Amino acid sequence: MKLRIADKHIPIAATCAVCLVLYGVASVIYRGFFSANVLVNFLTDNSFLGITAIGMTFVILSGGIDLSVGAVVGFSSILIATLVQKAHLHPAVAITIALALGTLLGLGMGALIRFYSMPPFLVTLAGMFLARGMGFVVGLESIPIDHSFYKALTQVRLPLGPAVDLPATALIFLAVFGIAVFVAHCTRFGRNVYALGGNEQSAVLMGLPVGGTKLRVYALSGFCSALAGVVYTLYTFSGNPIAGTGLELDAIAAVVIGGTLLSGGIGYVAGTLAGVLIFGIIQTWITFEGTLSSWWTKIAIGALLLFFILLQKLVQGKRPG
Amino acid sequence: MATAKPGTGDQGLWPKIKWPLAALALVLLFNGLFTAGFFQVEIKDGRLYGSLIDVLNRAAPVMLLSLGMTLVIATGGVDLSVGAVMAIAGAIAALAIKSGQPLMVVLALSLGSAVLAGAWNGLLVCVLEVQPIVATLILMVSGRGIAQLLTQGQIITFSNRSFEFIGRGTFLELPFTITLVAGVLASLAWLTRKTALGLFIEASGNNETAARYSGVHTRLIKLLVYAVSGFCAGLSGLIVAGDIKAADSNNAGLWLELDAILAVVVGGSSLAGGRCYLLSSVAGAILIQTVTTTILRRGAAVEFTLVIKALVIVVVCLLQSEAFRNKVFPARRKEAT
Numbered sequence: 308m309k310l311r312i313a314d315k316h317i318p319i320a321a322t323c324a325v326c327l328v329l330y331g332v333a334s335v336i337y338r339g340f341f342s343a344n345v346l347v348n349f350l351t352d353n354s355f356l357g358i359t360a361i362g363m364t365f366v367i368l369s370g371g372i373d374l375s376v377g378a379v380v381g382f383s384s385i386l387i388a389t390l391v392q393k394a395h396l397h398p399a400v401a402i403t404i405a406l407a408l409g410t411l412l413g414l415g416m417g418a419l420i421r422f423y424s425m426p427p428f429l430v431t432l433a434g435m436f437l438a439r440g441m442g443f444v445v446g447l448e449s450i451p452i453d454h455s456f457y458k459a460l461t462q463v464r465l466p467l468g469p470a471v472d473l474p475a476t477a478l479i480f481l482a483v484f485g486i487a488v489f490v491a492h493c494t495r496f497g498r499n500v501y502a503l504g505g506n507e508q509s510a511v512l513m514g515l516p517v518g519g520t521k522l523r524v525y526a527l528s529g530f531c532s533a534l535a536g537v538v539y540t541l542y543t544f545s546g547n548p549i550a551g552t553g554l555e556l557d558a559i560a561a562v563v564i565g566g567t568l569l570s571g572g573i574g575y576v577a578g579t580l581a582g583v584l585i586f587g588i589i590q591t592w593i594t595f596e597g598t599l600s601s602w603w604t605k606i607a608i609g610a611l612l613l614f615f616i617l618l619q620k621l622v623q624g625k626r627p628g
Numbered sequence: 629m630a631t632a633k634p635g636t637g638d639q640g641l642w643p644k645i646k647w648p649l650a651a652l653a654l655v656l657l658f659n660g661l662f663t664a665g666f667f668q669v670e671i672k673d674g675r676l677y678g679s680l681i682d683v684l685n686r687a688a689p690v691m692l693l694s695l696g697m698t699l700v701i702a703t704g705g706v707d708l709s710v711g712a713v714m715a716i717a718g719a720i721a722a723l724a725i726k727s728g729q730p731l732m733v734v735l736a737l738s739l740g741s742a743v744l745a746g747a748w749n750g751l752l753v754c755v756l757e758v759q760p761i762v763a764t765l766i767l768m769v770s771g772r773g774i775a776q777l778l779t780q781g782q783i784i785t786f787s788n789r790s791f792e793f794i795g796r797g798t799f800l801e802l803p804f805t806i807t808l809v810a811g812v813l814a815s816l817a818w819l820t821r822k823t824a825l826g827l828f829i830e831a832s833g834n835n836e837t838a839a840r841y842s843g844v845h846t847r848l849i850k851l852l853v854y855a856v857s858g859f860c861a862g863l864s865g866l867i868v869a870g871d872i873k874a875a876d877s878n879n880a881g882l883w884l885e886l887d888a889i890l891a892v893v894v895g896g897s898s899l900a901g902g903r904c905y906l907l908s909s910v911a912g913a914i915l916i917q918t919v920t921t922t923i924l925r926r927g928a929a930v931e932f933t934l935v936i937k938a939l940v941i942v943v944v945c946l947l948q949s950e951a952f953r954n955k956v957f958p959a960r961r962k963e964a965t
Contacts (some may be wrong), residue, residue, distance in 0.1 A: 338769045421948040433941040440934030569762050602776035609770020
């Protein structure tokens with residue numbers, strides 16, 4: 308019995324271990340890697356990846372997949388920039404509209420998946436084309452955002468110590484993370500998601516609201532991606548229709564590295580945070596090294612994915628049944 | 629084996645291919661009525677030119693990918709890595725040409741590595757039993773990195789008449805790519821329809837356990853289809869490289885895996901596996917390219933391309949969804965039963 312519990316936690320424990328080892332080794336090799344500023348940068352630079360990955364975690368836990376997240380990030384960022392700069396709306400209004408549209412798109416995809424039992428892979432692929440296309444329809448080029456509200460938002464910082472503080476983007480990321488952990492583990496919705504991903508048929512037989520949960524999962528992911536788009540505008544002070552290209556794959560990779568099984572039902576939101584941090588460490592490592600080119604990021608991520616999947620197989624293989 | 633549901637007429641190729649063909653006919657009808665000169669075909673320098681030829685020529689890479697993808701999807705898998713494999717094949721071909729290798733060696737090296745890449749996917753899927761979507765995601769992410777590593781992130785240009793023929797040549801007054809696709813289609817169709825291989829592939833996708841108990845070597849079959857998918861991706865990568873006379877690791881085949889999967893699904897093969905309709909997938913690929921070409925020919929803003937593509941996918945998939953058909957055409961349902 309004791310072993311079984313340990314088994315369940317092996318993937319996430321391994322993720323955390325890899326995260327710490329990578330960080331430790333990098334700190335020994337490079338001066339200045341072990342500093343609060345670098346740590347804060349992990350959160351800031353990966354905040355929009357992190358937020359989409361958290362939404363993705365719920366979708367994957369429910370046994371589905373959402374390929375539209377990157378495109379929704381691009382769409383909401385260009386939408387906000389256009390509404391603020393061209394239509395002269397207050398950013399708060401623009402952000403609300405973007406969040407609502409992102410949620411609506413997610414809801415629409417969820418409805419197609421739920422009512423017509425269409426495969427999530429395909430529906431969200433169509434959603435990806437739709438969102439990316441809508442982004443291009445809104446604006447073809449990057450638009451800088453210049454508004455006093457945005458400047459005020461950058462002043463929002465949580466001081467952590469001398470010369471170190473968390474900016475708004477990192478704060479939003481952490482807040483989303485906190486709420487997601489609560490939702491996943493302490494609410495009825497969270498338990499339904501796990502049940503649905505574990506075995507849809509049993510969930511139906513147990514009388515759980517399977518259909519409604521599916522709808523909500525995709526709506527949640529749509530909301531998270533739109534929020535990530537908002538964070539993108541805060542981070543870059545601009546909106547760009549091509550923002551978040553390929554982000555969906557990074558998000559899926561972060562979730563898998565975080566120990567969540569793509570077949571659904573098993574995984575933790577906390578693992579996803581560790582997965583995102585591993586992404587951040589690898590990227591920062593390559594920046595610190597200087598001579599390594601960007602393609603090593605892809606190769607390293609691929610190798611890590613392989614490692615974690617093999618590990619998951621090992622853990623699963625041990626289980627009876 | 630697959631048992632068609634009684635009463636739905638869900639048998640053979642026709643019920644599947646009619647949807648993409650109907651959509652294709654609609655798009656072509658629209659073009660016939662509203663796009664001037666869409667059907668015009670003329671001979672210049674011993675080669676046919678025109679929008680229709682252009683559609684076929686441009687659809688060639690996705691058609692090839694969709695052929696391999698059809699087999700993979702028929703076994704209940706999916707291959708996300710084809711775009712990255714295209715980039716790898718193109719990069720290796722360019723490097724081999726640069727180092728002065730003869731054409732046969734160039735082809736052997738690039739296609740061989742593409743088959744190896746496919747076999748690697750197959751190995752992960754059938755020996756380690758990793759979910760196909762994850763197994764191929766690994767190569768999708770790292771494969772492009774490897775291709776960029778090979779070319780050092782540069783676009784490698786080359787000049788080699790015989791190699792360029794693959795992407796730009798003319799054969800029987802048609803672009804050579806069409807012959808290439810037809811050849812691959814014919815051989816795969818022969819293998820799946822005239823030998824037991826097709827039955828084995830569909831059986832592995834339908835019910836792997838049952839297939840294994842009936843003596844089908846499901847693991848070997850899966851390994852084989854991923855290798856074939858790798859080969860198709862490699863060939864497709866050579867077409868793209870030959871066409872632009874360069875290997876562009878950053879962009880070659882980027883997102884084409886999605887188009888290929890789309891073509892297969894629009895062609896009526898369920899992502900759940902168990903069916904393989906090669907011709908139907910090709911029709912799906914042609915449909916997608918026709919829609920894109922139509923938008924370009926109509927001079928509609930390029931930014932609408934993706935939106936229209938999304939809507940076409942949703943409509944075709946809705947038509948194929950049984951739940952949707954029952955809801956929208958309840959009368960026909962009653963007649964049928």
